[in-house]
Amino acid sequence: xxxxxxxxxxxxxxxxxxxxxxxxxxxxxxxxxxxxxxxxxxxxxxxxxxxxxxxxxxxxxxxxxxxxxxxxxxxxxxxxxxxxxxxxxxxxxxxxxxxxxxxxxxxxxxxxxxxxxxxxxxxxxxxxxxxxx
Numbered sequence: 001x002x003x004x005x006x007x008x009x010x011x012x013x014x015x016x017x018x019x020x021x022x023x024x025x026x027x028x029x030x031x032x033x034x035x036x037x038x039x040x041x042x043x044x045x046x047x048x049x050x051x052x053x054x055x056x057x058x059x060x061x062x063x064x065x066x067x068x069x070x071x072x073x074x075x076x077x078x079x080x081x082x083x084x085x086x087x088x089x090x091x092x093x094x095x096x097x098x099x100x101x102x103x104x105x106x107x108x109x110x111x112x113x114x115x116x117x118x119x120x121x122x123x124x125x126x127x128x129x130x131x132x133x
Contacts, residue, residue: 013076023041037110040087108124
């Protein structure tokens with residue numbers, strides 16, 4: 001079991017999913033929310049959340065929400081409603097320091113001012129929208 005937590009420790013997230021692969025989302029919302037790409041671990045629905053009273057959820061689209069700790073402001077996760085899938089901020093898990101970048105999404109929205117050295121599979125906005133239909 002892997003356990004991650006926000007800066008203040010009010011929210012803990014537990015999963016049995018491996019935390020050795022991270023993905024980067026370059027969509028406009030992730031860039032505004034994070035100040036850069038959203039780097040996350042796909043925990044699927046295998047997630048236990050402790051400290052729900054400290055979580056604020058924001059419906060960022062008709063199909064998903066984003067959540068943050070209302071005490072320290074740490075970004076916690078992006079939750080796709082159907083099928084229920086949690087993309088948890090990678091840095092919540094100490095073990096993620098050794099993770100490999102495995103996928104980049106919304107690659108066509110990535111600004112020119114940064115690039116990752118790793119070569120990964122990529123998906124465009126249209127690829128994602130096709131998957132949602």
